[in-house]
Amino acid sequence: MVMLLYCQELGVKYITAYAFSIDNFKRKPEEVESLMASMLEKFHLLDILVKRLAVRVHFVGNLELLSNELRASAMELTEATAAYSKSVLTICIAYTSRDEILHAVRESCEQKRIDLEFDNDDDNEIKLMKVEKNMYMAVAPDPDIIIRTGGENRLSNFLLWQSCWSHLHSMWVLWPEIGVWNLVFAILNFQRNKTYHLEMRKKEKEL
Amino acid sequence: MDFSNESRVLHRCSAQVLDIGNLLLLSLWHLVHSIIRICNFTLDIANVLESYLISSGLLGRYKSLHIAKLRYLAIVIESEEAYQTSKIIELLQWLEAVGVKHVCLYDKEGILKKSKDFILENLDGAILFQDAHENNVLLDQQHMTLEFVSFSDGKEAVAKAANVLFMKYSKSGVTDQNQKEKIFTESQMSEALKTVGSGGPEPDLLLVYGPARCHLGFPAWRIKYTEIVHMGPLKSMNYGSLIKAIYKFTMVRQNYGK
Numbered sequence: 001m002v003m004l005l006y007c008q009e010l011g012v013k014y015i016t017a018y019a020f021s022i023d024n025f026k027r028k029p030e031e032v033e034s035l036m037a038s039m040l041e042k043f044h045l046l047d048i049l050v051k052r053l054a055v056r057v058h059f060v061g062n063l064e065l066l067s068n069e070l071r072a073s074a075m076e077l078t079e080a081t082a083a084y085s086k087s088v089l090t091i092c093i094a095y096t097s098r099d100e101i102l103h104a105v106r107e108s109c110e111q112k113r114i115d116l117e118f119d120n121d122d123d124n125e126i127k128l129m130k131v132e133k134n135m136y137m138a139v140a141p142d143p144d145i146i147i148r149t150g151g152e153n154r155l156s157n158f159l160l161w162q163s164c165w166s167h168l169h170s171m172w173v174l175w176p177e178i179g180v181w182n183l184v185f186a187i188l189n190f191q192r193n194k195t196y197h198l199e200m201r202k203k204e205k206e207l
Numbered sequence: 208m209d210f211s212n213e214s215r216v217l218h219r220c221s222a223q224v225l226d227i228g229n230l231l232l233l234s235l236w237h238l239v240h241s242i243i244r245i246c247n248f249t250l251d252i253a254n255v256l257e258s259y260l261i262s263s264g265l266l267g268r269y270k271s272l273h274i275a276k277l278r279y280l281a282i283v284i285e286s287e288e289a290y291q292t293s294k295i296i297e298l299l300q301w302l303e304a305v306g307v308k309h310v311c312l313y314d315k316e317g318i319l320k321k322s323k324d325f326i327l328e329n330l331d332g333a334i335l336f337q338d339a340h341e342n343n344v345l346l347d348q349q350h351m352t353l354e355f356v357s358f359s360d361g362k363e364a365v366a367k368a369a370n371v372l373f374m375k376y377s378k379s380g381v382t383d384q385n386q387k388e389k390i391f392t393e394s395q396m397s398e399a400l401k402t403v404g405s406g407g408p409e410p411d412l413l414l415v416y417g418p419a420r421c422h423l424g425f426p427a428w429r430i431k432y433t434e435i436v437h438m439g440p441l442k443s444m445n446y447g448s449l450i451k452a453i454y455k456f457t458m459v460r461q462n463y464g465k
Contacts, residue, residue, distance in 0.1 A: 098393055098431060105369040106391040116377075126373060128366040141384035153434050153459075161362070170434060182421050188243055193419040200315075200423065204358075206344045 001049055003160035006180045008053055008087050010187065014140045015091040018158045022062065022099055036070055039093070043073045047080070054086040061095030062103070080094060083166035090140050104134035137162055145190045147183075149175045156192075165200040167193065229370055229439040258447025272450070274306040281311040281356075281392060281410035281433070283419035283425055284422045289318035296329050298416075299351070305453065309336065309352045311410055315423050317357035327353065337405065354407050364405035372400040377432040400428060412456045414449075416441040434459060 007015050025032060058073040066074070074093070084105040089142065108130045132138065146155070151172045154186055155163060167190040173182055190197070272377045280302065284295065295312070302310060312326075319326070319427040327333050336354035375390050389395075405426065413435045415422060420437040422430065436452045438444065 035387075095428060096431075098360045100366060100394055101428065102391055102393065105365070105372060105396070106387070108369055109391075110375055113377060120239065126366060128362055131366050131369055132362075153436055154432055155430060155435070157431045160430055163427075164361075164424040165421060168422070168437075171352070188239065189420075192238070193421075195359040196419050197421065200421070203315075204424070 001046060003178065003183065004049060004053065004055065004087070004089060006183055008055070010061055010183070012017070012087075012187075013015045014088050014090070015093065016143060017141060018095070019091050019093045020061075020095070020158075021157060022065065022094055023121075025065065025094075040073060043070075043077060047077055050077070050081055050084070050089065054084040055081065056084040056088045057081045057137045058088065060090055060100075060139065061093045062099055063094060063178065064187055065094040088135065088140055089102045092158065095136070095171045096157040097155075098157060101131075101161060103136065104131045107134040114183070135161065142166065142201070144170055144194075145186055147186050148173065149173055149178060153206055164186070164204065165197050167197060209221055215301055228246050233311055248432045250337060254448065257444045258451070262445070268454070270303065271385050272454055276457045277307060277411055277453060279309045279311065279410045279430075280307050280411040281313060281425065283413060283417065284312065284314045284319065286314045286316040286318050287462045289314040289316070289342035289443060290324055292322045292329075292445065295319070295322075296326060297443075298444060298449070299326070299330050299333070299353070299439075303330070303333075303351050305450065307351075307453075309354075309408070311336070311354040311356055311407060313356045313423070313425050315358045317359065320355045320357055320363050323353075323355045329373065347415070349420070354409065356405075356426065358424045360405040361428075364400055364403055365428065366427065367403040368399035368405075371402050371442070372396070396428070412436065412453070414438050414452060416444060 004015065020035065024035070028034075035129050046057070049055075063071050063074065073093075092200045101179060111130070111134075112126055138158065139140045142164070143159065143166050145161060145167045146163055146169065148155070148168070151170060153168075153170050155168075159166075167186075169186040169189055171178070171182055171186065173179075217423065227371070249406065262432075270383070282298070289295070323335075327335065330351065330353070332349065333353050335349045336352040367376060372390060372395060376387070379386065379390065397406060407426075407428045409431060410433050413422060413430060413433045414423060415435065415437045417423065417437075417439055422435055434456050436447060
């Protein structure tokens with residue numbers, strides 16, 4: 001949570017964190033239950049922090065998979081911070097990128113079916129723009145940097161769609177031990193190729 | 208009058224102090240980046256030396272690779288460097304020598320797709336992945352299979368696959384939630400992507416040859432648990448770094464969320 005403060009100090013407006021993957025439900029039930037209880041506790045602390053820092057919070061993922069209590073707490077926090085705009089924190093919970101893509105496709109198909117039923121359909125087919133609008137992560141721009149802790153070099157089903165032009169930074173430090181200098185180092189590394197990343201992002205529109 | 212003159216002078220002084228402060232900060236920023244460049248240069252020299260030692264077989268642990276762990280390899284190449292087909296053929300020859308059988312070549316703009324015939328002609332015995340798959344010769348370890356992929360096989364392909372799934376959805380006349388869930392599944396999506404010509408296996412390892420540590424739009428659906436390694440620009444590719452990257456991959460252990 002202190003990372004939120006560091007990001008705000010450094011002028012980073014959009015932060016997205018991977019809190020719980022759908023794949024994590026495969027763990028032992030006691031472990032899952034303990035993680036859910038721990039998250040509920042953290043939400044209460046987060047509530048205090050985000051209100052002090054004027055951070056808008058979004059929860060993205062298949063929230064139906066969460067317990068009623070956790071889902072209600074998440075919705076409450078989302079509504080309570082809807083008016084804030086200094087920073088935006090997106091928490092991916094019960095999320096995987098593949099599930100996000102499937103959800104966006106399903107929503108697009110559902111919308112097309114309704115459009116056809118009411119004779120509102122202007123397009124012959126579902127366009128990419130429609131699918132992108134239905135992504136959970138449409139609430140924030142694509143990230144410039146994705147930080148992976150623990151020395152791993154994979155995205156593990158996180159922001160696969162949004163990471164086309166992102167600088168992928170892997171660091172050996174484990175998440176609980178991450179500090180401001182780790183963040184600063186990631187940003188400095190990104191800055192070395194910033195022009196290239198921005199150029200690639202601009203060219204995507206031409207492709 | 209005196210007060211307004213004084214306040215103007217004060218305002219000018221504080222603006223100058225601010226300018227000097229900004230200049231100092233900018234200089235500090237440039238200094239920090241210069242130090243990082245020097246450190247990276249030193250690391251690059253160390254890597255080149257290590258690569259030389261690996262290539263010459265002096266580092267024992269790299270001599271035997273558990274290559275069977277690497278079932279599918281993807282290579283992302285910066286489109287500007289994708290014109291260097293001779294370098295790409297050399298890279299593929301190294302991979303063949305090491306025992307890698309199935310390779311996916313990706314560049315954003317599809318330059319490699321245009322050079323597909325030339326690459327296949329110049330690589331002994333290599334065949335297209337699609338042809339091998341259709342003729343069920345994937346298990347044939349004699350041939351190296353190559354797949355050529357570009358940006359349009361990513362997001363655009365998902366949009367096309369959405370239309371395939373929509374056809375299934377609208378034909379079934381389904382409104383029941385359970386039935387709907389049977390159409391919009393990962394396996395149905397994978398099938399739909401195959402139907403539109405953009406279905407391929409998930410690579411175990413993805414090597415990025417380019418200036419930045421970035422996968423440049425490789426199809427999102429396929430890189431769920433793929434290890435992504437940045438190799439630097441294609442022009443400075445070397446055999447030792449390739450072996451090191453493959454060796455490191457074979458030593459990785461994945462939990463898949465558990």
